Amino acid sequence: MATFLLKTEPDVFSYGDLVSAKREPWDGVANPAAQSHMRAMREGDEAFIYHTGNERRIAGLAKVVRGAYPDPDFPGLTSKGDPKRVLVDVAPLREATTTYTLADVKADERFREFALVRQSRLSVMAVPAALAKVIRAKAGV
Structure with a gap:
């Protein structure tokens, strides 16, 4: 089982909204690097939901209930024959x-190479197992 981190603007879609929905396709991801991580997501993987904006914190933990599949809003294939964009259901x-914030993550030397710190604009990223264990403990998930 792999672990990922999914960023969301809480004013647009929050962890509370995910709780209310019970299941939701994770959409709106256009960045090729973020899409690459989404393509790697499989049913059974887990993802930290990270609130951006003023909160900048881990809001909760979600489970991938459907692995990567073509985004119907972006039909067609890439030059490699892959769907242009994919979604996952969480x-x-x-x-x-x-409360485990970005400031807490940045203050911890173990995270110095983590994408959340090094690639601040990336909206979907893999979380190495050792760091996922730390986040689970610190955020209480």
């Missing part, structure tokens, strides 16, 4: 019980 698992 469902909520646990809301964070402790």
